[in-house]
Amino acid sequence: MGRHTWGKTAGALVLAVTAAAASACSSSNDDGDAKPAAKAKTVTVEAATTTFQDAVTKFDTDGGCLEQEPGTCWDQMQALMKPARELRKALNAEKSVGADFWTEAYALIDTMEDGIAVGEDQGVPAGGATELTNRDDVLGSAHDLSDWLDAHPIK
Numbered sequence: 451m452g453r454h455t456w457g458k459t460a461g462a463l464v465l466a467v468t469a470a471a472a473s474a475c476s477s478s479n480d481d482g483d484a485k486p487a488a489k490a491k492t493v494t495v496e497a498a499t500t501t502f503q504d505a506v507t508k509f510d511t512d513g514g515c516l517e518q519e520p521g522t523c524w525d526q527m528q529a530l531m532k533p534a535r536e537l538r539k540a541l542n543a544e545k546s547v548g549a550d551f552w553t554e555a556y557a558l559i560d561t562m563e564d565g566i567a568v569g570e571d572q573g574v575p576a577g578g579a580t581e582l583t584n585r586d587d588v589l590g591s592a593h594d595l596s597d598w599l600d601a602h603p604i605k
Contacts, residue, residue, distance in 0.1 A: 495604045498540035502533040506596045515589060520573030527588040531566050534559050534592065544604060551602070558595040562588050 515523035565587025572583040
């Protein structure tokens, strides 16, 4: 009989703790007064372009990526990808021109994304091989995109 009483007591305790936790989760602290989360501001195309081109310039003035070994340029590749993603958001929000205007810019950012998707810096092929690596996708496309932005300014 002692087991039966202990089981009822344990069951009652579990029920009480569960009920208390559920009520704490659903307590209303003036839910009607809660403010919705603020939407993240999208930067302008002009500002995103400047940020992206500054990153490309920094890459170049810091010496670029001189090492041929895999893994030695991953940080620089990611440093260019971050402002490219912000630029894409700004392009998506820009309504003064149609989406067709940005086709080439989107294609270059997509190529950069494909290079980053590999998940590592593949380095430069040994022996002067002509095959491309993800460095070409990211670093080369970043420079091409910077040139494209110069040729297609939006103010």
